[in-house]
C-alpha cells in the first residue's frame with residue numbers, strides 16, 4: 001500500500017484526481033509501482049490535463065494539509 005506521502009492529488013478546481021503509485025496511470029501507460037517523482041516530465045493529469053506541478057502530496061512536505 002502506498003503511503004499518503006506517495007499519493008498526489010490534483011489541485012485544479014473540480015478535479016481532485018489522486019495519483020496512486022500502486023495503480024499507476026493506465027491512460028499514459030504508466031506501470032503500477034511508478035512513484036509520482038518518476039513520472040515523465042510531460043505527464044498530465046488523466047482527468048483534467050493539468051501538469052504535474054499542479055499536484056500536491058496528500059501528506060508530508062508540501063502537502064495540502066500543511067499550512
Ligand SMILES: [Zn+2]
Pocket residue numbers: 010011012015016017045046047048049050
Ligand atoms: Zn486534474
